[in-house]
Every structure is written in structure tokens, then in C-alpha cells.
Amino acid sequence: MAKLQKGTFTGQAGGHGGDIKVALTTDGEHITDVKIVEQHETPHVGDNAFKWIPERIVHYQSLAVDAVSGASFTSRGIINASKQALQAAGGDLADWSQPVPKPPVVAKDQTVDVAIAGGGLTGLTMAAFAIKNGLKPLIVEKNDQVGGSFRYAAGAFATVGSKKVADNQIDDLINWVKELNTHGAKKEMDYDFLRYLEEHTGETFDELVDIAGSKPQIAQEAPYKFAVFGGGAFIVNALEKYIKDHGGLILPDTVITRINVDESGKHATGFAARNAAGCFTVTAKAVVIATGGESYGHKEDLVKTTPSLEKVHVFNEANPGNTGDGYGLLKEAGASFYEGNIYKNAFLDFGWPLRISYANVPDYSKAIVVNDQAKRFTNEAPFFALNLTTALYYEGSPRYYVIYDAAKMDQTFRKKLDAQKEDPKVVVHAGSVKELAEKLDLDPAALEQTVAGYNEACAKGEDEFGKDAAHLESLDGADGYYGLYTMPGSWGTIGGVKINRDMLVEQTDGSFFDNLYALGEMSTNELFSDFYIAGFSLANYSTEARLVAERLAAN
Structure with a gap:
């Protein structure tokens, strides 16, 4: 290794919420420690970046570490601040930029009760509720950490019937949504489906509060109420811990290449997957696709639905991993889709x-x-x-x-x-x-x-x-x-695959798979008009997951 000055040196660089300051310590030949001494990031969103990046810099003696998905600004802030500190210690960046390998992943065939594609809000709640109902779940997540867009969310749940908070009355909530749509909505939605899910959101919310061990409160009183018990990143961390502590499996840095369907064409047997360690098959009693919408890489499709978007600079706040992967898998499996997605x-x-x-x-x-x-x-x-x-x-x-x-x-x-x-x-x-x-x-x-x-x-x-x-x-x-x-x-896209009230995927011939489900942003066409409503995604997507988990356990 190239020589360094011995001691502790500081560096500072911009993160997501402000400057990040690090203290980098050397013994004259090696980087022995990297500590975050000041940061202004959103609580919990960059937790893995703060933990993983300093560990990897010290372990591999290199600053050529990858950014953590979903925390890219925070990651770059840590890396750039570390580079500045290393230079202050007399280091030449070229000498400390050896390629850093990705953490090892497992590639072996698995047999579980519920195979879940996607580790965002919907996938995590699906796995947690599966465990609560005595089922063994496995989540496959293409990013290096779970959470997806939910990591950035405020954690607002627009609920009905909670026993932990004084939330909404169902008729008042539905009537407000109807009033909202009189103000220029161009797209229809299914109020009966919304009512069906909302009537179950209170119980979902209460169970999630218990899983997180947190204290809920009403964060907004008007024009409708929504409750919180922590920001999105906090809830992600709580759900991930609950899943792992109770025997659930989470495979990061892994992509699904195919949904496997038996000869009848109506029954999914699992899916094929691939990661850096190789290819493998997951066999399951039920398959849940919860990979989010198509915010990235598909603007041409969104423009077809809304031609006025062609020149508009839309700022995507969704996770960059929302590239419509699940849509492609379901199309190959013979699923039926609504016409056109919208932002x-x-x-x-x-x-x-x-x-x-x-x-x-x-x-x-x-x-x-x-x-x-x-x-x-x-x-x-x-x-x-x-x-x-x-x-x-x-x-x-x-x-x-x-x-x-x-x-x-x-x-x-x-x-x-x-x-x-x-x-x-x-x-x-x-x-x-x-x-x-x-x-x-x-x-x-x-x-x-x-x-x-x-x-x-x-x-x-x-x-x-x-x-x-x-x-x-x-x-x-x-x-x-x-x-x-x-x-x-x-914050994502509205549209997606057609499902029934059991969240089973509709096929192109109008029939339904008997165990293939699409949840969350995979299917939102009937839940929203062209006006999204804050707090409804978290409440309804997690409720879909709970209802599916309970139905699977009952069967």
C-alpha cells in the first residue's frame, strides 16, 4: 500500500440532506477506520449506507465502493468525503481505488410457501403477514437493500377502523375521494374496490404497529385523516428485522427471469432467478409479484397515454429500480393489462x-x-x-x-x-x-x-x-x-395488470390464475383516478398483502 500520514483526517461532501462529514484514520499504511461524524440525512433512509460503506472501505482498503441502492446521494456523500479525507492524509486516490466485489449472495434452489418478487412496502408486508399466518416466505429483491420507494415515504396511512387511533369514517372518506375527482379527473376508478380495501386498513395498520413496536398518531386531520407510526425507512427496517427474526428469507441483488407455470396454464409453480452466484429455481405454493411500477425507462409508454408529457420534465421520486420488471414477467406468463399507465x-x-x-x-x-x-x-x-x-x-x-x-x-x-x-x-x-x-x-x-x-x-x-x-x-x-x-x-405510476378482488392475476382470455397474485403498484388502475391521494398507497397495498396472506393460510 502507498504511504499515508498517520492520524485522523476529516473530509466533507454533499449528501441528500446536507453535508456529510467523515473522520478517516490511518496507521500510516492502512485505512483503519472511517466514522461518520456529522450528517443531516433523513432518519433511517441512509442507515445501510452509513454502516456498509465505511466497513467496505476499511475491509477492502479502497474507495471504489458501490453506492447503496435507494441511498445514492448519501452514499456519494460518504465516498466523496472519504476521498477528501484520504487526500488530506497524503493519499493518491489512484492508489486507493481497487475494484471492490459485491457482497456474496446465495444461489440455490428453494422451496417455500410464498415466493415474493420485490422487497418494497408490498413485498415486505406480504412476507411479514405470511409469517404471522404460519407461512414461510421468500423475497427476491434486485437491489442490494430492501425498501424500494417506501424508504423515502413519510409513512402516512389513510385508514378506517383502527383500534389504535381515531381515524376516518368510511363514508366520509369515499365521499371526499368522489368530490376530489369532480375537480378535473379524466380517468375513472372503482369506488367499490377502494371501499373494500379501506374497510380493512385499520386492522392492517394496527398489526403493522405491533410488528414495529412503535406508537401511532394522527398526523393529518383534514381534509381526511392519516396516521403514522414512523417514516418509511423506519418501517422498512422494522419489517426486515421481523421477517429475518422469524425465519423468512430475503435474497438481495437477485433478479427473477421467469414465472414458472404448469401445463394447465393456470397455476404458477414458482419462478426462476439469477444473481452473481448463479441461476436457481424457487418452488412455491403461491407467487406474489410486487415489483412496483414503471417510473424509469418507459416514458414513451407514459407519453402514449398522456401525449402532453412528451416535453415535460417530470421529476421521478420513485426508486430507480421501478423499471416495470414485473410487468414483463407477467406479460410473458399471459397476464392481461389495463390500457396505458400514467404518472x-x-x-x-x-x-x-x-x-x-x-x-x-x-x-x-x-x-x-x-x-x-x-x-x-x-x-x-x-x-x-x-x-x-x-x-x-x-x-x-x-x-x-x-x-x-x-x-x-x-x-x-x-x-x-x-x-x-x-x-x-x-x-x-x-x-x-x-x-x-x-x-x-x-x-x-x-x-x-x-x-x-x-x-x-x-x-x-x-x-x-x-x-x-x-x-x-x-x-x-x-x-x-x-x-x-x-x-x-x-411518486410512481398508476395502471398495471388486471386482478380480481382476491388480487389474483387475470389472463388474456379473461380467466384467472389460481395462485399468482399482483399487489401494490403492480395493479392500481382501479384504486386511483389520475389524482393520486397521499396515504392511500401504504394503507391499501399493505392491506392487499394481509388479505392475501390470510387467504393463503386459510386454504
């Missing part, structure tokens, strides 16, 4: 340096949103906040901006903006509308006309796009304006 709308997203997530979304209900023609096109304070994102999908503009009046916006958020270097892909500040337009490469006359028209609407208390008077606040610009580049966010 699951999230909050608006902003330039990465602002580090805005669901936990600190700024209030833009009194601001205006303009397209690349500097025109308003929608109500910025719609019936439900997420509806604004859907409006950006349908508008079809290649760029959007949120325009704030500097003096009237949240001043804490303003200070955050002032700390940023001006960048039209992040934020700019200007003393006049004309200057703002020039900095954002918009037509100054068009933006001046838009702002003047909006101020006139504020004075009259009437807006052409239906914004209510309480949110009509003029943009006077006494202290200037801020323009923020914004993107419609997405």
Missing part, C-alpha cells in the same frame, strides 16, 4: 441544491406558476394540493416557474433562497418583473402582462382559473421577486 402525481419539485422534499415543501398556494410562455394556466391553490402537479402534466410545457413576491413569501424560505447561487434551473431574484423574465429566459412583455392580469384578479377577488379569494395575494414586487424552476413530481 402518480406528487408535490412540485425544485432544483436539487434547495433540498426540498415532502417534509419541507414550501407553500406556493399564493404564488403563481407560469409555463415557458410566461403564462398562467391553472389554479395554484386547487381542491387538493397534488392536483396542481397533474395540471403541469397536462399543460405540456418543457419548463415551469413558481413566482413569489419577495416581501410576502415565507421569510424563512426566502433566507434559504438567498443562500443559493443564482441559477435559472434553481432560483433567481430580481427587482422587477422585466429583470426576472430576462434571468429566466422568458418573454418580458408576456410575464409583465401575466403579473398585471393576476394583480387585477387579486383586486377584484375573482380569478379566471378559480383560485379562491383567500389565496389571491397580489405580486406587488416592493422588495422584488423570486423565480424558482419547478418540475411536476411523481
Whole structure:
């Protein structure tokens, strides 16, 4: 090994939530320790990165370690901070960049009760509820850690009938969803299916709380209630521990290559899988496909359903592993699909340096949103906040901006903006509308006309796009304006494979497999219109898993 200075050296680099600081210790010839001494990441999301990456750097004496899937920003922050510390110790990065092998995985034939493809929320809850019902599950996960998109989630459950929290009344909840869809929904949904699942969500929630050993609370009272007992990453860790502690199997870094079906064509016998150690077969009494939607690598399919998306910069918040793998497996097995998927709308997203997530979304209900023609096109304070994102999908503009009046916006958020270097892909500040337009490469006359028209609407208390008077606040610009580049966010996709109320997969001839199930985002066409509703995914996907597990145990 190349010589290093002996001692402890620090390095610092950007992570997901802010800078990560590490302390790297050497004995003059080897890296003997890497410690995280400061970080601002979302609790639990980067836990495996904080554990695995320092261990691998020390074990392999190399900084050429792979990022942990689902924690890539955190991983890069740790690695880059370690590189900086190594250089401070006199190290040449070229001498400390030997290839690092992936952790060993097992490739041997398995026989279980329930074979599960995908280790996100749905796959984990399926395995946990299978265990609670006396069944032996196996999860195959293509990433190096389980959790998928659920790791980033707030952990909100929109439930009915919980005995642990005072949650929703079923009729009130369904009626609110119906009211939501009167505000411009273009796609139908099945209210009876939603009611069926929601009526069972309280029991599901209560059992998950017991598994996690946590304390639940109501986190939102209106317009409907949702309950939490920890963020998504916390719940992932609790479920993973429960599964492993009770004999369940989890195989990471493994992909499924085929669903095996017997000669009848109606019965799945398991699936074929492959990882770095080789190929193997999983034989099971039931097969559950829970690999998520197709957020990545399939925009052309989403554009076919929603042509206006062609030029829109959609910010995908789903796990990069959501590439529609399960859809391909099910198509090969003869499954029937709904026509076209659509994006699951999230909050608006902003330039990465602002580090805005669901936990600190700024209030833009009194601001205006303009397209690349500097025109308003929608109500910025719609019936439900997420509806604004859907409006950006349908508008079809290649760029959007949120325009704030500097003096009237949240001043804490303003200070955050002032700390940023001006960048039209992040934020700019200007003393006049004309200057703002020039900095954002918009037509100054068009933006001046838009702002003047909006101020006139504020004075009259009437807006052409239906914004209510309480949110009509003029943009006077006494202290200037801020323009923020914004993107419609997405938490996944809506659509997928056809299933019945037992969650069994429908075949192309209209019949159903007798033991092949598709859960969670694999099949959401009837659960949502084109308006996603926060808290409904976790509640309903986990309830599908519980109901299937109980049905399998009963048979």
C-alpha cells in the first residue's frame, strides 16, 4: 500500500440532506477506520449506507465502493468525503481505488410457501403477514437493500377502523375521494374496490404497529385523516428485522427471469432467478409479484397515454429500480393489462441544491406558476394540493416557474433562497418583473402582462382559473421577486395488470390464475383516478398483502 500520514483526517461532501462529514484514520499504511461524524440525512433512509460503506472501505482498503441502492446521494456523500479525507492524509486516490466485489449472495434452489418478487412496502408486508399466518416466505429483491420507494415515504396511512387511533369514517372518506375527482379527473376508478380495501386498513395498520413496536398518531386531520407510526425507512427496517427474526428469507441483488407455470396454464409453480452466484429455481405454493411500477425507462409508454408529457420534465421520486420488471414477467406468463399507465402525481419539485422534499415543501398556494410562455394556466391553490402537479402534466410545457413576491413569501424560505447561487434551473431574484423574465429566459412583455392580469384578479377577488379569494395575494414586487424552476413530481405510476378482488392475476382470455397474485403498484388502475391521494398507497397495498396472506393460510 502507498504511504499515508498517520492520524485522523476529516473530509466533507454533499449528501441528500446536507453535508456529510467523515473522520478517516490511518496507521500510516492502512485505512483503519472511517466514522461518520456529522450528517443531516433523513432518519433511517441512509442507515445501510452509513454502516456498509465505511466497513467496505476499511475491509477492502479502497474507495471504489458501490453506492447503496435507494441511498445514492448519501452514499456519494460518504465516498466523496472519504476521498477528501484520504487526500488530506497524503493519499493518491489512484492508489486507493481497487475494484471492490459485491457482497456474496446465495444461489440455490428453494422451496417455500410464498415466493415474493420485490422487497418494497408490498413485498415486505406480504412476507411479514405470511409469517404471522404460519407461512414461510421468500423475497427476491434486485437491489442490494430492501425498501424500494417506501424508504423515502413519510409513512402516512389513510385508514378506517383502527383500534389504535381515531381515524376516518368510511363514508366520509369515499365521499371526499368522489368530490376530489369532480375537480378535473379524466380517468375513472372503482369506488367499490377502494371501499373494500379501506374497510380493512385499520386492522392492517394496527398489526403493522405491533410488528414495529412503535406508537401511532394522527398526523393529518383534514381534509381526511392519516396516521403514522414512523417514516418509511423506519418501517422498512422494522419489517426486515421481523421477517429475518422469524425465519423468512430475503435474497438481495437477485433478479427473477421467469414465472414458472404448469401445463394447465393456470397455476404458477414458482419462478426462476439469477444473481452473481448463479441461476436457481424457487418452488412455491403461491407467487406474489410486487415489483412496483414503471417510473424509469418507459416514458414513451407514459407519453402514449398522456401525449402532453412528451416535453415535460417530470421529476421521478420513485426508486430507480421501478423499471416495470414485473410487468414483463407477467406479460410473458399471459397476464392481461389495463390500457396505458400514467404518472402518480406528487408535490412540485425544485432544483436539487434547495433540498426540498415532502417534509419541507414550501407553500406556493399564493404564488403563481407560469409555463415557458410566461403564462398562467391553472389554479395554484386547487381542491387538493397534488392536483396542481397533474395540471403541469397536462399543460405540456418543457419548463415551469413558481413566482413569489419577495416581501410576502415565507421569510424563512426566502433566507434559504438567498443562500443559493443564482441559477435559472434553481432560483433567481430580481427587482422587477422585466429583470426576472430576462434571468429566466422568458418573454418580458408576456410575464409583465401575466403579473398585471393576476394583480387585477387579486383586486377584484375573482380569478379566471378559480383560485379562491383567500389565496389571491397580489405580486406587488416592493422588495422584488423570486423565480424558482419547478418540475411536476411523481411518486410512481398508476395502471398495471388486471386482478380480481382476491388480487389474483387475470389472463388474456379473461380467466384467472389460481395462485399468482399482483399487489401494490403492480395493479392500481382501479384504486386511483389520475389524482393520486397521499396515504392511500401504504394503507391499501399493505392491506392487499394481509388479505392475501390470510387467504393463503386459510386454504
